[in-house]
Amino acid sequence: MRLLIVEDNVELSRLLASGLMAAGYESDIVNSVAEARDALRSVSYAAMILDLSLPDGDGLSVLSELRRKNDPLPVLVLTARNGLQDRVNGLRTGADDYLAKPFALEELVARLEAILRRPGQLLGSSLKLANLVYDTESKQVFVDGAPHVFSARETSVLEILLRRQGRVVPKKNVEDHIFGLSGEVASNAVEVYVSRLRKLLSEHNAKIVIHTIRGVGYLMAEEK
Amino acid sequence: MRLLIVEDNVELSRLLASGLMAAGYESDIVNSVAEARDALRSVSYAAMILDLSLPDGDGLSVLSELRRKNDPLPVLVLTARNGLQDRVNGLRTGADDYLAKPFALEELVARLEAILRRPGQLLGSSLKLANLVYDTESKQVFVDGAPHVFSARETSVLEILLRRQGRVVPKKNVEDHIFGLSGEVASNAVEVYVSRLRKLLSEHNAKIVIHTIRGVGYLMAEEK
DNA sequence: GACCAGCTTACGCCAGCCTTACATTGCTCT
DNA sequence: AGAGCAATGTAAGGCTGGCGTAAGCTGGTC
Structure with missing residues (x-):
């Protein structure tokens, strides 16, 4: 199963990719809003892990674009902002879950799999x-x-x-x-x-x- | 859209129901594992809000039973336990999301709608x-x-x-x-x-x- | 009944696909 | 470290079935 990681912190993205690989997922890493758009256009992913603060814009714009097109791609938002209003905004925009930094890799995997287990059934039932x-x-x-x-x-x-x-x-x-x-x-x-x-x-x-x-x-x- | 609220705290369940009604959802309230099972058997719900600590057992048993039957019903787990391990357990059992008490009603609605948003689109345009x-x-x-x-x-x-x-x-x-x-x-x-x-x-x-x-x-x- | 548009079948050609073989890479075990 | 092994991606050659063409047939129209 292939995931898209949108994260400009190189260290973190590598950590994520290797952690996810250990859990059995392949991933592609991109560092900006523009690259994310390109990647989403050309490849079909099982889910996206999306950091909000990116060098060329707000990650939420990528998400809202997807949802405007009725794309149900599971999205896990990742961010340093952790105010209630931030979380509500993220979820209203169409995020499937919202995880605040810092976080345990284990929790990220669990939340990711929870998303993948939902109707649409990418994971879970055999x-x-x-x-x-x-x-x-x-x-x-x-x-x-x-x-x-x-x-x-x-x-x-x-x-x-x-x-x-x-x-x-x-x-x-x-x-x-x-x-x-x-x-x-x-x-x-x-x-x-x-x-x-x-x-x-x-x-x-x-x-x-x-x-x-x-x-x-x-x-x-x-x-x- | 009709929801099932499984929660033994009467005050909280009423609060939830009225808050959800304001957001445009009907809901049924049950107070125990046994009642939850009956309700699920006889009515088709859009989603379930599930408290884990119930008088006659662990709410997770209701959830795992559902998932064993491959029922994809969206489930939002609600609980006072908020350890990492608890969250991971809940999500692994097949919860779609996990919300720790206390929480803002606004966030619950946002998370619920995040869960409900995904269409089970099997076919493209036909x-x-x-x-x-x-x-x-x-x-x-x-x-x-x-x-x-x-x-x-x-x-x-x-x-x-x-x-x-x-x-x-x-x-x-x-x-x-x-x-x-x-x-x-x-x-x-x-x-x-x-x-x-x-x-x-x-x-x-x-x-x-x-x-x-x-x-x-x-x-x-x-x-x- | 002569004409004409469309129907149907047959057929050779070739792009796309299948399979096998092989060089390379990366991992495991000693 | 090195040997051994499995997995991976590439290349080459053979095969197949979909393709467009043509030719004879059908049925409606004047």
Whole structure:
């Protein structure tokens, strides 16, 4: 699952990213309002962690822009301001939660996961399809109850296809989900991972097929 | 919108209910774990405000029961305990937010609305006709809820006719929509794709017909 | 019945996709 | 540190199915 961290303090953002990685999340870091806008336009994130004081403007403007577009992206606001009015403003603008600095990394992770667990269900309940169960917390795959561990990339592809099972997932979305902002990929990596995932699923007798929709993307469904 | 307040302090619960009514929400008040369970079983609420210390048990048990049943009901936990560990526990159990007493009514409303704001948007903008739904984002077609995948060209024709259902679409418009500006087509491609689309729609039992208007174009409508 | 617009089927071509192989990187265990 | 190993991204070659074209057919119109 990929997050966007908007924070101009380099030290803090690195700390966040590494803490979140330990908790099993990938993240992209940007340092300004402008970069945040770009990132949000090009990649689909599971959530955003947003600092309010940024060099080129107020983080809340990014948030209010999102909400004006009816984008339900979970947003956790991070700030030094901790007045009641600040908190109320943040939440009214559409923040899903509000955390004042300084904070414990543990609490940030807990609050983040609480956000992700809400309707929209990015986290929490496991995902199921046919005889396969994928636990979103431990990132473990079970086929007929037997546990398997796939590599990070394979899991990532499985997850996004599983979340949108029965629906077509554009190839570009898969690519963004796997690689985020970290340099565009100059190869057929997505195809390779889909291929590897197909092989894995079949080896483990999962009753699942990944259909290819030429020129569009992929569709995961139960094998009939 | 109706809320469930689970709180044994009568004074506080009344205060909450009146404050929420002022903000435009109806609410039911219950005082115990047992009553909460009954209420949840018989009524469908928009959200629950849950106090943890109740006369007959821990409010968290109500919450964990809900989540075990994959019920995504938004829950705002309310409590006097405010240790980091308490908050983390509450959020991990599946609370959407956690508010420590004492709190300002204004903040509770703001947090509640932050929780309620997210739409469970499963599909992008979609076009409908008879028993067919077309999702413009994933470019997927559903007939009686069953997903189908058409090729790029077929989808393209379907989309323009669907967007102007009930109206005649000049053949030239269809051609432009399919091929854009990229060089004119020196054949009867439009006719070919309309033909293929008709075949597909009928194969999938879509209750839709494409009428031909000689010398003009096509008209898509519900089959009577 | 002659004409004409549109319908349908067949077919070769090629972009897009699949798969395999391989070099590189980063991690683990000794 | 170094060996061993797994995972990752790239490249290359083969394959497939969607594509546009053309040709023969249908049915409505004058």
